Amino acid sequence: MRTIEIFDKLEKKFVERASEELAQGEEIREEFLPQIKRYYGLLQQSMVMGEPQWMHPVLDDWVQVRTQTEVEKQEASLTVLLNRIFAVTHQVVSEELHPQEALNFIKKILPIHAHTLEYATKKETQVHVRYVSSELENVRVQLEKLDRSKSDFISVAAHELKTPLTLIEGYMDMLRENIPDNEYIFLLLDGVENGTRRLQEIINDMIDVSLIDNDLLNLNLRPIWFDRLLKMVFAEFEKYLQKRNQTLDLREFPGIDTQTYGDAERIYQVLKNLFSNAIKYTPDGGTIIVDGRLLPSFIEITVADNGIGIAPEDHERIFQKFGHLGNVALHSSGKTKFKGGGPGLGLPIAKGIVEAHGGSIWVESEGHDENTCPGTTFHILFPILESPPIEKTTQ
Structure with missing residues (x-):
């Protein structure tokens, strides 16, 4: 029996069986009937032509009609529906054809069924990826607004x-x-x-x-020398260091007296914030070391302490606005008291000022431990400029 004749013979029973199996309720069954007939017709076309791509139009439509909830929860998967249709096909073929003829017919359908599963999976994945991407974009927009x-x-x-x-x-x-x-x-x-x-x-x-x-930070770029700025900051914090019985080792590293251009007041603010941070999170009797090195076109300054440290997962968070670590309610208040609280703006401001100068700032710490005190090292990288950039001076 030819393929077309077999399809004509099986069509009525297949459509009825598939409608009963896949659609619950008379009203839903009536709506689903045209889709089953369309699927059956394209399946016949695919077998006759030997091209499973004939199934694509109906699969595309079925993928698109899934509700947002189904896409979100990945419910009502099309692959499940296709497997159920294939099961119905197998039942009807087994009932209506001789065993050998049924086996030969199923063998011809299998490659088409495999193709429909692969194609449907790819299309469903694309729809889900688009949905997730859209949701992520919505979240991004909301976060920007917030x-x-x-x-x-x-x-x-x-x-x-x-x-x-x-x-x-x-x-x-x-x-x-x-x-x-x-x-x-x-x-x-x-x-x-x-x-x-x-x-x-x-x-x-x-x-x-x-x-x-809001990118409105103006810089008054003038000749600066880091050795002078560091000594000024040290003088300001000396009484707090004595009160906490802490030692500050300000080392004379190569390049410390190199002239560059920057906003002295703003860079002084950065250094103050780092000194204050080191004093706050270093126990009484601790040590703070200020060191650095001269690099090609840059000067690097490090502020290292033997304090309680910072967990690796918080290395980026501390540079975010109000990036408090730990329970804020348990913090004492003050700029130099041990674990003293504050609004959490010092490091974000330092980052903004450093980056406005074309530099970068980052932190290194093995972790947070108030018993072993692994310590923390802040790195600041400033560009060495022979003259102030015109656009930054006049901004």
């Missing part, structure tokens, strides 16, 4: 806080000038002044973060 909102909030909050803080400072000065000498009152005013000074530093950090986020 980050932009956070940056806007930081900027607005910082500027709104500056006005009342200025008033507080003004009234404090007036109090100092107009009240009689009273050691106790002056002690109280000193406490208020220290608090407002710390608040001013936090507000300035918030403004700096906002400038960095």
Whole structure:
């Protein structure tokens, strides 16, 4: 019996059986019937022509009609449906044809079935990849909006806080000038002044973060020498080092006195943040070593401590805004107290300033351990410039 005659003989029973097996309910069965007939017709065409590609149109349509939920959860896989259709085909062929004739017919269908499975799997994978890519893009857009909102909030909050803080400072000065000498009152005013000074530093950090986020950080590039900047930072932190019984070893490395161009105030800010970070996370009696080396077109500065260290998974996180490590509620407050808390802006600001100079900053640490204290080393790479770039000077 010829292939076309066999298909004509099996069509009615195949369509009825497939509709019953694959569609639950009379209404669904009626809707599914044209699809089964179309599949059967293309299967016949594929066998007659010897080209399984004839099955592609119906497979493409079936892949596209899957719901978003089915794609998301990878449910209602087309390969499952095709295997069930093949099982129905095998049943009908076995019932309607002689054993040898049925075997020969199934052998002809198998390559087509294998091709449909491969093609359907590829198409379903493409649809799922497109769905996942779309979801990732949506998440990226939402994160960008969230980050932009956070940056806007930081900027607005910082500027709104500056006005009342200025008033507080003004009234404090007036109090100092107009009240009689009273050691106790002056002690109280000193406490208020220290608090407002710390608040001013936090507000300035918030403004700096906002400038960095919006690419508005202006650099006043002038000749600088790192040995002078490092000695100035050391002088500022000397009393805190003595209070914590810590040792700071400022080494004279090759290139430390090399002239380059940079924003001295901003680079000083970077070094202050790194010194403060090293002091905070190094136990009392610890050691901080500032070293470096001269590289082709660059100078590298390292700030190493024998403190509690940083876990490898947090090496990038610490350079993100508000990148606190550990439980913030357990931190003490202060810039030099052991594990002292803060807004988590110092290192992100340092990163923004260094990168604005065309440099880079990174951290090395074997891990975090408050008992063994594996230590941490921050690396800063600054370009050596013979003259200031015009665009950065006038930005």
